[in-house]
Each structure stands twice: as C-alpha cells, then as structure tokens.
Amino acid sequence: MSVTAPAGFAAAGVTAGLKKSGGLDLAVVHNLGPLTSAASVFTRNRCKANPVLWSEQVMRGGRVKAIVLNSGGANCYTGTIGFQTTHATAEAIADRLEISAGEVLVCSTGLIGEQLDLGKITAGVWDATLALQSAAATSDAAGLAAAQAIMTTDTTPKQTLLTSTAGWTIGGMAKGAGMLAPGLATMLVVLTTDAVLDSEQLDVALREATRVTFDRLDSDGCMSTNDTVSLLGSGASGVAADLPEFTDALIAICQDLTLQLQADAEGSGHxxxxxxxxxxxxxxxxxxxxxxxxxxxxxxxxxxxxxxxxxxxxxxxxxxxxxxxxxxxxxxxxxxxxxxxxxxxxxxxxxxxxxxxxxxxxxxxxxxxxxxxxxxxxxxxxxxxxxxxx
Amino acid sequence: MSVTAPAGFAAAGVTAGLKKSGGLDLAVVHNLGPLTSAASVFTRNRCKANPVLWSEQVMRGGRVKAIVLNSGGANCYTGTIGFQTTHATAEAIADRLEISAGEVLVCSTGLIGEQLDLGKITAGVWDATLALQSAAATSDAAGLAAAQAIMTTDTTPKQTLLTSTAGWTIGGMAKGAGMLAPGLATMLVVLTTDAVLDSEQLDVALREATRVTFDRLDSDGCMSTNDTVSLLGSGASGVAADLPEFTDALIAICQDLTLQLQADAEGSGHxxxxxxxxxxxxxxxxxxxxxxxxxxxxxxxxxxxxxxxxxxxxxxxxxxxxxxxxxxxxxxxxxxxxxxxxxxxxxxxxxxxxxxxxxxxxxxxxxxxxxxxxxxxxxxxxxxxxxxxx
CATH class of the missing domain: 3.10.20.340 (ArgJ beta chain, C-terminal domain)
Structure with a gap:
C-alpha cells in the first residue's frame, strides 16, 4: 500500500527537525533497480522553487536512482543560497547511496521565502540513508514513514497501490491539502513501479495520467511553486508492461490519490x-x-x-x-x-x-x-x- | 452630492415591496433635458440578465430619458417571463412620464433565478413617478433616496459630485458590495451631467473612465450578470464641455465611487x-x-x-x-x-x-x-x- 510495494524500492521517513512540530519531515525513496527509468511533471508556475529548478535538470539526464523530499520549508525565493541547499541535499544523498547527485530528485514543501537549515537536512539524510540499509526499508512501514514525512497541513498520509495480473505493481504516495490547483499546486507525489518500461514510456504514461487526474483537481485555484509528480521505474518485476494497460492503471492510481487529496483539502466541508x-x-x-x-x-x-x-x-x-x-x-x-x-x-x-x-x-x-x-x-x-x- | 446635483435631473426612491426588509427598493432617474445624451457599459458576462439585454437594445437608439433600477431581484435566468417583466417595467415608466419605452434603461440587482413581482413593480413605478412630479424631485434628498433604493448588501449609499469651473457638473450614485469584479460585477452605477455633450462623446469618456476605475476593482473575482454603468447627459448647463477635461473629471468621479465600493465590500477587513x-x-x-x-x-x-x-x-x-x-x-x-x-x-x-x-x-x-x-x-x-x- 505504498511506494515500497513494487519490487526494487526502499524508503525511509525521519525527523530532521525542519518542522516545528517535531514530526517526521524528511523522506527518501531509493530505486534499487535494475532499471533507473523516471518521468516527472512539474508546476507550470513560472516562479519555480529551487528543488524544481534542480529536478528539472536531473530529468534531462533521464535517470533517477533516488528522490529526497522534505516538509518544513519550500526553499522557494531563497536565491543562490537556497539553490546551494538543494544541491547539497542531492550531494549528501548521492554520497551516502554511492550514486551521482545528477540521479537524485529533490522536492520541498512548506513556507516560501525562508532558508532551509542545511545542517538539519544533512543530519536527516544521514539518518534516512542509514534506515534505507535495514531490511525493513522495503516494508509497508517504511513506505508509510515516507508518506508521513512529506505531510504539511495534511491530516492523513496518502498512499495507493495497484497490482496488475500481468505481474507488475504501481505504488504511490502524495501530500497536499492547500494550494491544490491546475499546476498540481503544493502537491508532491511519488509513484513507483517494477514494470519494465523505459523513461520515455513512463513519461508518456505519466503525462496522460496527470492530465486527467491531478490537473483537474482545483481546490482553491492557487498554483504552487513546488509541485512535482515523479514516477520511478525499477524494472524489478522483469515483466515488460503493455503501455496502454500500464497507462490505464496509472490513471486509476492517480485518480485514487487525487480524490484522497480532495478529501483532505484544507478546511473543506464538501x-x-x-x-x-x-x-x-x-x-x-x-x-x-x-x-x-x-x-x-x-x-x-x-x-x-x-x-x-x-x-x-x-x-x-x-x-x-x-x-x-x-x-x-x-x-x-x-x-x-x-x-x-x-x-x-x-x-x-x-x-x-x-x-x-x-x-x-x-x-x-x-x-x-x-x-x-x-x-x-x-x-x-x-x-x-x-x-x-x- | 447626488444624481440630482447636475441641472436637468429628477430622481425618486420608493418602496415597492421587492425587498424582504421592506426598505426602499425602486429608483428612477429622469433626464429632463434639453438633451437626451447617454452612454452605458455593461457586464462582459455572456450570461446577461434580462434588464441588461433590454438596456443594450435601448442604447442602440442612443437616446435615454429615464433609468429605472430595482433591488430585491436580479431578473436573471428568468426566461421569457423575466424579459416581459423588464419590458413592462420600461413601458410603465414610459407611460407615466409620457416618453417612449425605447428611451428607458432598466437595471436590476438581487438574487438570480427568481421572478420579480410585476404587480409590485408597477405599483412602485406609480409611486416613483408621482414623486418625480414634486418640486423636491431635484433635491439632494431625492437623489439620496434613489441611492438608497438600489442598495442590496451595501451598508451605506454611495454618491459623488464634481463641479467644473467651466460651469458643468457630474453627479453619481453606485451600489455594489458583493461580486465586484472585472466585468464591473454586481455593480449598478448611474452618472448624470448637465454638460453639453452628445452620446458619442459621453461614450468615449465613459469607456475611458470605467477602463481605469471600475474595471480595476476586483473584490472577489466573480463577474456579475447584471452590471451596468450609465451616464446620462441633460445639457442643461448650456456649457459645451471640453472632452478631455470632462473625461478627467469623469475618471475622478468614477475613482471616488470605486473606492467607496471597495470600502464597503462584503465582509472585508482590508x-x-x-x-x-x-x-x-x-x-x-x-x-x-x-x-x-x-x-x-x-x-x-x-x-x-x-x-x-x-x-x-x-x-x-x-x-x-x-x-x-x-x-x-x-x-x-x-x-x-x-x-x-x-x-x-x-x-x-x-x-x-x-x-x-x-x-x-x-x-x-x-x-x-x-x-x-x-x-x-x-x-x-x-x-x-x-x-x-x-
């Protein structure tokens, strides 16, 4: 029932101290392979947060081995220092997982216009990557901790799962209860699959799925600076998915998360x-x-x-x-x-x-x-x- | 300090029984001439109320001798019956003032989707036109009654006045506290002047003035089905106004009313x-x-x-x-x-x-x-x- 449900994924959610509440606030999802396929859709807001600017660059490489997400700060309108914080976060993950920083997506959510504490993030990355080394890192509990660590004003973690009779699985987590809007506003979503598909195929499926699901959720008309929906493919099932069938399944997954986001929209009664x-x-x-x-x-x-x-x-x-x-x-x-x-x-x-x-x-x-x-x-x-x- | 301040205008505000509160709810402004110049700007909403559809036809004639306005009902999405009510309202005014119905603008404001009671309106028109025959109909008090009769959720009547050293005057009244928006939403404005200007000149001045005033008031982003801003010219001052000077004065007048509308926007704190x-x-x-x-x-x-x-x-x-x-x-x-x-x-x-x-x-x-x-x-x-x- 989470991002760890498909084969080939480990996850962790830890407390880095970014949230005033002291709750979980840093999540990592690690693609263990064999494939490193990936696709992302970003906010259409022209004022993009530093993690979005960074992740757009990563996606040009077309290979993603990990994604790190923090709540407790959007790292938006934080200038050069803020971009360096994002970069350093990716480097810290890369160093610990022995991969390249150019294979690490970064997502942030929280208040705009305030610097993130890089010391806290670095310590959080250490804890999270330590957790990733344990056998429990591929469990549902690890996926749940990651889903909890990306929550801001959400009242519940949001997860989903779909297994095809063909032998592959899609899992997912989402956060967002505030600025839900056409640009996928203040929404962070991580989708994982063990289907054998390349990055180009994932991109086709993801764009079709977000077009008719997240893009049609418009809670309060405001478009965020940080929205990111990422789909990572490990290929660990060994099953080459039929793309139309996979796309239909991805639409169902995204629809499920969309309705979970709607149901938890800030202060909503209907x-x-x-x-x-x-x-x-x-x-x-x-x-x-x-x-x-x-x-x-x-x-x-x-x-x-x-x-x-x-x-x-x-x-x-x-x-x-x-x-x-x-x-x-x-x-x-x-x-x-x-x-x-x-x-x-x-x-x-x-x-x-x-x-x-x-x-x-x-x-x-x-x-x-x-x-x-x-x-x-x-x-x-x-x-x-x-x-x-x- | 009202629509009766310029020479050549009489006004009345009466209780027709359309408002549940029992307050003033029907206003008439009568242009006594000698000129019957007029210009209007209407909502850009494609779903226009019946009085807007009627008044657009009247403006094609380019001559306006009276404007009748009611609160207590928008007469919008009321179909053929609703249009007949608007038509009958204009006919009733025309009959009593011995003018043509094609010279009578009609404005309505209130709830959408409910029929107006034509019997009450007809009785109200009788009372209002009776009041117009008294000497007091050109007084400030008569203008104030008209301004009060068009209020809905407004907490205060909104009036304005500007006298040029050239010898002409512009007066005005406005209502609106709800759907203020780009289409001049749920806003009714009547402006009067005794300057000698033809309808074409008034149109040029009015479009320039609304463009930089009412059109830039956007209280809640919602566009009304009923907005109408009308400018009536009696020419009674006998002074041919310089058009650029008149336009500047009209902008000042419209700006004053715009800020009055903003200050009274529903539930606003800032x-x-x-x-x-x-x-x-x-x-x-x-x-x-x-x-x-x-x-x-x-x-x-x-x-x-x-x-x-x-x-x-x-x-x-x-x-x-x-x-x-x-x-x-x-x-x-x-x-x-x-x-x-x-x-x-x-x-x-x-x-x-x-x-x-x-x-x-x-x-x-x-x-x-x-x-x-x-x-x-x-x-x-x-x-x-x-x-x-x-």
Missing part, C-alpha cells in the same frame, strides 16, 4: 465534482467546470448548503466556451434545478448535507465531457490559511 | 491596492496585479495580517507577463520584504493593522504601471455569501 457534458470540445468542458470551481460565490454557497445555481451559470458566463445561455441545464446532487437557463425543480429539493456534491452542467453543444474536482470555501479554509506562517 | 510598476506593458501590469488580487491564499493572509510575500510571487508566476522571477521586488505597506526574488526586510516590520494596505510589485521590465483594488478574504465574506439567498 468534495465537489463539477462535470460538464455535451460540450463542443474537451477543453470547453474542462474550462467551464474550472470556472465554476474557482467562483468564490459558488464555493461559499456550497459551504452554506445553498444550491445557488445562478452562481453556477454566472461563472459559466465568464468563459469563452461554445454555449447558448438559454440552452444550459444544471443539476445539483441529481436535482434538475435549471433547464434551458430557467428555473426547473425547486432548490429546496436539493440535499446538500452529504460531504459529496455533484454539479452536472449540460451545454447541449456537442459530445465531450470533463470533470473538475474542487472543495467549498469555508471558515476553516480562511482560518487555516490566514494562520499558515505563524 | 482595502488592498496592488500596484505593479515598471512593467513592459500596461496590460502586463494590470494582469499581474489582478492575478495577485484573485489569490485566495494572498487574500486570507492579508485577513490574518500576515505579510506573506511568497503568495504574492506565487500568483505573479501564474501570469504570462514579462518578468524574471529573480528580478522582482515586493513591498507591503512600504516595507521592502523582497528584493530580486529573495527575502529583504524582515516580514515582522510590516504593520498590517490599518484597514488600508498597499502592495507594490516592481517587475523591472519597462515603464508601465497599473493598480487593482481588492479586499481580503474573511470569515465575514464566507458568512455573508453562504447565507445570501436565505
């Missing part, structure tokens, strides 16, 4: 799936659903258990998708509250007390469908995010 | 002016400032009096403006917290207790400047907007 159907294009469907997911008025209405469909249509109207304002239907939790842009069933029939909410928007323009997963805007969201740095 | 300077283009400056104004993480930080400049830069990074991430300076309330993308002065030096907050972002790419006015994201915002329809 998980909202906004589906647009019968759009002229898939882009139209996604853009319309995303516009609704970003309307603070819609999100506060859902918080208040108010099926205010006017706010749905007002958000639809801000897009350039193909539609006739008087040709749109809206259903909330299966109650058709609006047909052809006019009131239909009474809004009182909509029960918004369950955590799960569905909004279905029918544009009647084509045959394409798209879903965005979002959350409501709550007092707890305001509270958590106004106190984040304190 | 008025935030985000200025981007040394941008390559004015569009870059405005787009960067708007991206920051729409970051819920930035807005909650300001609510918490937390000068979290990392969230400013993270929002800047989502735009396609010309900048180098490590070439950006940020100052909050005059404290330079970030220089060239790295920490500068300690964030503890920033005092965020005053209501007024300034964020200054220097892109070091050119010479253009732009400001967006926004508010923080507070518990009160969540509360007011989750309970709006109840």
């Amino acid at each position: 998980d909202v799936a906004i589906t647009v159907r019968n759009a002229a294009t898939e882009d139209d469907a996604v853009n319309v659903a995303r516009a609704v997911s970003r309307s603070n008025l819609f999100k506060t209405a859902i918080f208040g258990n108010d099926p205010n469909w006017g706010r749905v249509l007002a958000a639809v109207g801000t897009t350039d998708a193909a539609f006739d304002p008087y040709g749109i239907d809206v259903a909330i939790n299966d109650v058709q509250v609006c047909t052809a842009g006019e009131p239909d069933q009474p809004r009182e029939l909509v029960d918004l007390t369950p955590r799960s909410v569905t909004v279905l928007i029918d544009l009647h323009e084509g045959t394409e469908t798209g879903t965005i997963w979002t959350n409501d805007l709550t007092h707890e969201y305001v509270e958590e995010n106004s106190a984040y740095s304190s | 008025d935030v002016a985000i200025t981007v300077r040394n941008a390559a283009t004015e569009d870059d400056a405005v787009n960067v400032a708007r991206a920051v104004s729409r970051s819920n993480l930035f807005k909650t930080a300001i609510f918490g009096n937390d000068p979290n400049w990392g969230r400013v830069l993270a929002a800047v990074g989502t735009t396609d403006a010309a900048f180098d991430p490590y070439g950006i300076d940020v100052a909050i309330n005059d404290v330079q917290v970030c220089t060239a993308g790295e920490p500068d002065q300690p964030r503890e030096l920033v005092d965020l207790t005053p209501r007024s907050v300034t964020v200054l972002i220097d892109l070091h790419e050119g010479t253009e400047t732009g400001t967006i006015w926004t508010n923080d994201l507070t518990h009160e915002y969540v509360e007011e907007n989750s309970a709006y329809s109840s």
Whole structure:
C-alpha cells in the first residue's frame, strides 16, 4: 500500500527537525533497480522553487536512482543560497547511496521565502540513508514513514497501490491539502513501479495520467511553486508492461490519490465534482467546470448548503466556451434545478448535507465531457490559511 | 452630492415591496433635458440578465430619458417571463412620464433565478413617478433616496459630485458590495451631467473612465450578470464641455465611487491596492496585479495580517507577463520584504493593522504601471455569501 510495494524500492521517513512540530519531515525513496527509468511533471508556475529548478535538470539526464523530499520549508525565493541547499541535499544523498547527485530528485514543501537549515537536512539524510540499509526499508512501514514525512497541513498520509495480473505493481504516495490547483499546486507525489518500461514510456504514461487526474483537481485555484509528480521505474518485476494497460492503471492510481487529496483539502466541508457534458470540445468542458470551481460565490454557497445555481451559470458566463445561455441545464446532487437557463425543480429539493456534491452542467453543444474536482470555501479554509506562517 | 446635483435631473426612491426588509427598493432617474445624451457599459458576462439585454437594445437608439433600477431581484435566468417583466417595467415608466419605452434603461440587482413581482413593480413605478412630479424631485434628498433604493448588501449609499469651473457638473450614485469584479460585477452605477455633450462623446469618456476605475476593482473575482454603468447627459448647463477635461473629471468621479465600493465590500477587513510598476506593458501590469488580487491564499493572509510575500510571487508566476522571477521586488505597506526574488526586510516590520494596505510589485521590465483594488478574504465574506439567498 505504498511506494515500497513494487519490487526494487526502499524508503525511509525521519525527523530532521525542519518542522516545528517535531514530526517526521524528511523522506527518501531509493530505486534499487535494475532499471533507473523516471518521468516527472512539474508546476507550470513560472516562479519555480529551487528543488524544481534542480529536478528539472536531473530529468534531462533521464535517470533517477533516488528522490529526497522534505516538509518544513519550500526553499522557494531563497536565491543562490537556497539553490546551494538543494544541491547539497542531492550531494549528501548521492554520497551516502554511492550514486551521482545528477540521479537524485529533490522536492520541498512548506513556507516560501525562508532558508532551509542545511545542517538539519544533512543530519536527516544521514539518518534516512542509514534506515534505507535495514531490511525493513522495503516494508509497508517504511513506505508509510515516507508518506508521513512529506505531510504539511495534511491530516492523513496518502498512499495507493495497484497490482496488475500481468505481474507488475504501481505504488504511490502524495501530500497536499492547500494550494491544490491546475499546476498540481503544493502537491508532491511519488509513484513507483517494477514494470519494465523505459523513461520515455513512463513519461508518456505519466503525462496522460496527470492530465486527467491531478490537473483537474482545483481546490482553491492557487498554483504552487513546488509541485512535482515523479514516477520511478525499477524494472524489478522483469515483466515488460503493455503501455496502454500500464497507462490505464496509472490513471486509476492517480485518480485514487487525487480524490484522497480532495478529501483532505484544507478546511473543506464538501468534495465537489463539477462535470460538464455535451460540450463542443474537451477543453470547453474542462474550462467551464474550472470556472465554476474557482467562483468564490459558488464555493461559499456550497459551504452554506445553498444550491445557488445562478452562481453556477454566472461563472459559466465568464468563459469563452461554445454555449447558448438559454440552452444550459444544471443539476445539483441529481436535482434538475435549471433547464434551458430557467428555473426547473425547486432548490429546496436539493440535499446538500452529504460531504459529496455533484454539479452536472449540460451545454447541449456537442459530445465531450470533463470533470473538475474542487472543495467549498469555508471558515476553516480562511482560518487555516490566514494562520499558515505563524 | 447626488444624481440630482447636475441641472436637468429628477430622481425618486420608493418602496415597492421587492425587498424582504421592506426598505426602499425602486429608483428612477429622469433626464429632463434639453438633451437626451447617454452612454452605458455593461457586464462582459455572456450570461446577461434580462434588464441588461433590454438596456443594450435601448442604447442602440442612443437616446435615454429615464433609468429605472430595482433591488430585491436580479431578473436573471428568468426566461421569457423575466424579459416581459423588464419590458413592462420600461413601458410603465414610459407611460407615466409620457416618453417612449425605447428611451428607458432598466437595471436590476438581487438574487438570480427568481421572478420579480410585476404587480409590485408597477405599483412602485406609480409611486416613483408621482414623486418625480414634486418640486423636491431635484433635491439632494431625492437623489439620496434613489441611492438608497438600489442598495442590496451595501451598508451605506454611495454618491459623488464634481463641479467644473467651466460651469458643468457630474453627479453619481453606485451600489455594489458583493461580486465586484472585472466585468464591473454586481455593480449598478448611474452618472448624470448637465454638460453639453452628445452620446458619442459621453461614450468615449465613459469607456475611458470605467477602463481605469471600475474595471480595476476586483473584490472577489466573480463577474456579475447584471452590471451596468450609465451616464446620462441633460445639457442643461448650456456649457459645451471640453472632452478631455470632462473625461478627467469623469475618471475622478468614477475613482471616488470605486473606492467607496471597495470600502464597503462584503465582509472585508482590508482595502488592498496592488500596484505593479515598471512593467513592459500596461496590460502586463494590470494582469499581474489582478492575478495577485484573485489569490485566495494572498487574500486570507492579508485577513490574518500576515505579510506573506511568497503568495504574492506565487500568483505573479501564474501570469504570462514579462518578468524574471529573480528580478522582482515586493513591498507591503512600504516595507521592502523582497528584493530580486529573495527575502529583504524582515516580514515582522510590516504593520498590517490599518484597514488600508498597499502592495507594490516592481517587475523591472519597462515603464508601465497599473493598480487593482481588492479586499481580503474573511470569515465575514464566507458568512455573508453562504447565507445570501436565505
């Protein structure tokens, strides 16, 4: 049930002292091979954190033997010193695992604009790599410790697992409960597989999977500077995977983690799936659903258990998708509250007390469908995010 | 200090019974001439309310003798019946004032998706037009009643006045405290002037003024279905205004109302002016400032009096403006917290207790400047907007 489930991976999670809470805050995932295949998707934010700048360089080499992740600091807008910290972290891992620093991905998460304590990180790397040498490093417990070490405001660790009848396995862990958004915001994900696939194949599968899963999670519209989703391949199963089958499995894995992230979004009271159907294009469907997911008025209405469909249509109207304002239907939790842009069933029939909410928007323009997963805007969201740095 | 201040205008505000509160809810402004010049700017939302659809048709005629505005219902997504209500409202005004319905603008504000009670509106029109016949209809008190009648969640009526030494005057009133946004969201504004200018001249001046004022107020990023800003010209001063001078005065008037709207934004604790300077283009400056104004993480930080400049830069990074991430300076309330993308002065030096907050972002790419006015994201915002329809 973790990154250590596929053959050929060891993991560790330790306390380096970066988090004020004193909890686990440094994780390492070690690819034991025989392959060192890897693919990564990074934030589309143009203001990228130092670990992202570093990891982009590593990915040009196309070979990854380890990934080190820390919570307790994003190492973003920390300039030359911050980049040196990232570099030194990779070097410390490389030194201890007897690999090249150019084969080590680095991820960081936490507050922006403050330097990480390199001394603490170096000590943490020592402890983590020591743990990696024990037989327990390939256990579920080791994977869980790694998943716990990357948590920030997450309330639960997030892990997933899928085993194919073909004989290969995919495992994964994720963190993120804050700035979830189109650029995969403040989300760190590590996926591991023992399928025999090269880096190029992993890249194809990963881009297709993130496009329809993490990229469609838009909790609060904010795009992070640190998001990284990495997929490491050990090839240790000895089974060459069929790429379409592997991609489908990876989509399922990423979908599972996406919904775990949504369920743990900061201060959320509702998980909202906004589906647009019968759009002229898939882009139209996604853009319309995303516009609704970003309307603070819609999100506060859902918080208040108010099926205010006017706010749905007002958000639809801000897009350039193909539609006739008087040709749109809206259903909330299966109650058709609006047909052809006019009131239909009474809004009182909509029960918004369950955590799960569905909004279905029918544009009647084509045959394409798209879903965005979002959350409501709550007092707890305001509270958590106004106190984040304190 | 109101729409009745310029010569040639009468106004009324009455209780039609549309608001549950029983307060004033129907306003009429009557242009007594001799001119019937007019210009309007409407929401850019593609889902337009019935009064907007009607008023757009009226403006094609280029002549406006009266404008009728109601609170207590937006008359949006109310279909054919809703449009007939708007039409009948204009007809009722026209009948009583002995003008053409095609010379009557209609504005509505309130909840979307519910029909207005035409019987109440017709009765309200009768009362309002009766009031217009009294000598007091050109008084400040009449203007104030009109300004009060268009309030929804506003806590104060919003009025303004400017008299030129050339001998003409501009007056105005506005409502809006909710969905203030780029499309001039849920904002109704009536401006009056006795300057001698034709409709084409008023249109040039109004578009220039709204572009740099109302269009740059972005309280919560949501775009309304009903926004309308109208400028009526009576020509009653007999003074032909110099168009550039008039435009400057109109910008000042619109700026005054913009800041009044910002100060009364729903549940806000801070008025935030985000200025981007040394941008390559004015569009870059405005787009960067708007991206920051729409970051819920930035807005909650300001609510918490937390000068979290990392969230400013993270929002800047989502735009396609010309900048180098490590070439950006940020100052909050005059404290330079970030220089060239790295920490500068300690964030503890920033005092965020005053209501007024300034964020200054220097892109070091050119010479253009732009400001967006926004508010923080507070518990009160969540509360007011989750309970709006109840």
